[in-house]
Amino acid sequence: MSYAPNRSPTPSSNQTSAGCLLAALAVLVVSLCGVVTLIVAAVPLFNAAGAGIIAMLAASAVFALLFLVALAITRAPRMRAALHAWLLALPLTWVMIPAALLPSSEAQIAAGMRVVLMAAYLGALWVYVRRYTPATGITNGWVLAIGAAALLALPWLAWGALGSLLDLLLGLIAAVLFGTAAALLVARVYLRPLPDDPDGPGLFVGGTVIGVLLLVLGWNIGVGGQMLLLLPLLPTLGWLAGAVAGVGRGQTTDSRALLLFVALAVAPPLLFADPDTLHIELLEQGREGIAWALSATGLGTLLALALSGVAPVLRQPVIRAPRVGIAGAATLWLTGIVVYVSIGQPGLYGDRLFVILKDQADLSAAASIEDYQVRRRAVYETLVRHADVIQADLRSDLTRFGVWHRPYYLMNAMEVEGSLLMRLWLTTRPEVDRVVPNPVLRPLPEPLAVEEGSLPAPDEPLWNLTMINAGRVWEEVGVRGKGVVVGLMDSGVQWDHPELRDSYRGLQLDGSVTHEYNWYDPWGNAAEPLDYNGHGTFTLSAVVGNRVGVAPDATWIACVNLGRNVGNAARYLDCMQFMLAPFPPDGDPLRDGDPARGADITNNSWGCPQDLEGCDPNTLLPAAEALRAAGMMTIAAAGNDGPACSSLNAPLALYDAVVTVGAVDRSGVIAPFSSIGPVMSDGSGRIKPDIAAPGVDVLAAAPGSSYVTGSGTSIAAPHVTGVVALMWSAQPALIGDVARTEEILRTTAQPVTPEGAVLAPCSGSDQAAALAIRYGAGIVDAYRAVRAARAI
Structure with missing residues (x-):
């Protein structure tokens, strides 16, 4: 490689054209990246399995075509070398597809596969590029690389949390493999010695090429939602990476410093962003903790851009006085350690x-x-x-x-x-x-703010209660749910909300409160009821609320199985056990449970999808059947993945042992989001849901003693839970007779006619089956169900 620090030739017309072409290509690449990012981010919202991979493949094919056309047009040697490097980076996107296809609940397996696939790609790349003479020199650029990476890591050290030791090891290996691939492509392909361009590019052009290279190379190396965190960061690292490596006229390119910097710069998002729950958090639009990850990415991007202008100035002093540079880098990393220990989330939080x-x-x-x-x-x-x-x-x-x-x-x-x-x-x-x-949630920098409602208490009958004839039960039959215990398994509850305080079983006659046997929080071990995100307060009030509930005189107990709106099989089972046989704080469920204090009916406005939370279709089946054998009534929301056929596919809703509820609007039409059958995830072909209830724009309680309207099968299920409470209150002999209660619900449901229904195409021309897999037996009718219960 030619090294001539005092030489400053005038750029040729070819080089000028190459620079213009490079700038145009960079704009196109960044634009395409933005479009594809939006597509990939939106894909999960439409439940299109694999569509994100298809979008990625399509975009990478466009990149490949773009690079090949540019390669055919330009004759500038250095520009051709850049295009060559970009084309060699593209295959990593395709190689990583098997790891990207794994569900987020299998993040650790995906991380292990990522390492294997990246190693295979790197081996093939090394065989290909070893014929080229590397553009490298041994300098002290590694000192600047370590210092710059320390600054970029600060946001992640303050806001992120590590996984297990294996997660840590796999993430570090992936970062090193990525850095090695980037260094090989830059030093052996793009910046290799060329007779027509002995001095190489300037920092701006060279950094732009490196930024695009990092983007193309790293497009698909993230697990879960990590990819969307890396996409905005990678292209902005180009100029800083070039400055660290000494890219520029008359400077020796330090590929080792480049490798070290890139590896250290991409490691924090891979290590500190939880791939198990990141995908779910992205779907929740920041409510469940994605905000800190996006903030860390944004701040890291800004720091990279700012350091790009400072690094070229610092490079020569650092190389000439390495001890000063080492001291500065060590100080920065020590600062990061202090930040991590003091305001971060130190420790390992493996699954x-x-x-x-x-x-x-x-x-x-x-x-x-x-x-x-x-x-x-x-x-x-x-x-x-x-x-x-x-x-x-x-x-x-x-x-x-x-x-x-x-x-x-x-x-x-x-x-x-x-x-x-x-x-x-x-x-x-x-x-x-x-x-x-x-999968277990890693801690957040601070507790999530619970959204409070903004609506006042209702002063007139609610349409949803009128639709199911709840008011007629209260007025004509004189039954309001007294004597029945409803169990809530959800995100928690604001127990002293005006809608809920009077019906909490922990409230004693003298006004004192005892939470023992009435409340359990396996996520955060809270001593008294609280709501982590408002969902539990909303759903429970639709069952027992004074103004908004179906059975306002029923009593309730509660358990948290949704931490930050994310659960797993063990936490769901914790609450199911508590509902059968509550136990005291710090008690042993197997030794201290008291079935006499359990719930009679449970409301379950949640599901445990295999791709996100790890439950296969039959994971919780024995538990659901055990509760039924004990005489407990389990009501489950159908899910909000409709209108696709067989979109009802996650526990508990798919089980025959539970009553599954779909959602209708005020016109009695099934909501487009309501999941439908037939159930195919377990191979049964079972017809679900069992029944439907109001679930669109329903007013209910919210944290802060307020009210809010919401939609979903989550709010439909509590209507049926409340109706069962009314039935069992009206006829105590029916308590524990799950089969007969289900039969009454079915036979007394308001029928749905094809003229007023949205039919599903899942059953061909069979109109009755098409109605059943949408609406079940029809829309629940509290008055008819209670009258039938009393007639037993």
Whole structure:
């Protein structure tokens, strides 16, 4: 490589044309990147599986065509070298597709696959580019690289949180592989010695090429939503990377410094942004914590741009006085460590595993027990005994190895802390049926603000209560839900909301409050009821609210299974166990549960999708069937993934053991978002939902003792929960008789006619089936259901 610091030739016309072409290409690439980013970000909102990959492939094909056309047009050697480097970077996007196709709940497997695929690409790249003479020199640029990377890492150290040791290792390896690929393409392809351009490009042009190269190379290396965090950052690193490596006329290019800087710059988003929940958080538009990740990316981008102008000035002093540079870089990293320890979220927050055992308890004998409370006690004791026996060896081995674990009884299962190696070991155990992911939320920099409503309390009958004839039950039958306990499993609840305070079971006659046996928070261990995002307050008020509820005199207890609106199998099971047999704070569910204090009916306005939260279709099936065997009524929202056929596909809604509820508007037409059957995810072809209820623009309570309107099957399900509470209050002999209660709900539902319905094409020309997979038996009718219950 020619090194002539005192030479300043006039750029040729070819070089000038190349610079113009380069600028045009850069604008096109950035524009395409923005469009594709919007497409990829919007794709999950439309539930189009794989459409993000298709969009990415289409855009990369456009890039390839664009680069090839430019290669055919330009004759400038350095520009041709840049296009060559970009074309060699594109295949990594295609190579990474298998990892990108894995669901976010399998983020660790995807991260491991990412490392393997990147290593394969890097090996092939090395074989190809080794024939070129590298443009490299040994300097002290690594000092500047470390210092610059320290500044870029500061936002992530302050706001992010690390995963497990394996997550950390896989992320670091991926960052190093990425940095190595970038350094090879820059030093061996783009900046290789060329007779017609001995001095190489200037920093602006060279940095632009490197920025585009990083964008093309890193387009698909993120897991989950990490890609959308990397896309705005990568192109802005080009000028800073070029300055760190000494790109510019008359300067030696330090490929080692380039490798180190790129690796350190892309590592923080890979390490500190949680891929398990990032995808869900992106869907929630920032409500669940994505705001800090976007802020870290934005601040990092601004810092990279600002440092791009300072780094060329600092480079020569740092190289000439390395000790000063080392001291400065060390100071910056020490500052980062202080930030991380003081205001960050220090520690490792790895995921856990949900282990389902083969031998599930036989509860068939419970069906012959007529007394409801005796049956509940028998089911609880049978389940606990079975779990103690079958899990004994596995519990013993995990304890001996020092592995944290939590046993469950409602279904024979365990939650185990561990990563891929632990998962592999567990699958070899003879008593284990399968192991599914159990993604755990990493902590946020600060608690999320709970959105409060802005509407006043209603002063007239609500349309949704009128539609289901709840008012007629109160006035003509004189039943309002007294004597029935409703269990809420959701995001929590504002217990002292005017709609809910009077019906909380923890409120004593003397005005004192006891939360023991009435409240459980397995996510945050809160001592008294609170609502993490408002969803629970909203749904519960539609069941028991004084003004907005179907059964205002029923009492309620609650459990948090949605931390930041994200759950997993273990947290869902925690609450299901609490509803069957509540236990005191710090109590053992297997030893201290009291079935006599449990809920009679539970409302479940949630689902556990396999791609996001790890539940396969049958993950919670034994638990749902156990609750039914105990005589508990489980009401589940159908989900909001409609109108596609068979969009009802996640626990609990798909189970025959629960009553599944779809949503209709005030005209009685099924909502387009309401998930429908037939259920195909478990291969059953089961017709779901079972029934429909109001779920569009429904007024209900919100945190801050306020009110809000909302839509979703989440608010439809509480209407049916309230109707069952009215039925059981009107006819206590019906309590625990789940099958007969379901039959009454079906036979008394308001029929839906084809003329006033939205028909689903999923059943061909069969009109009755088309109605059933949309509406179930029809729209719930409280008055007719209560009258039928009383007539028993």
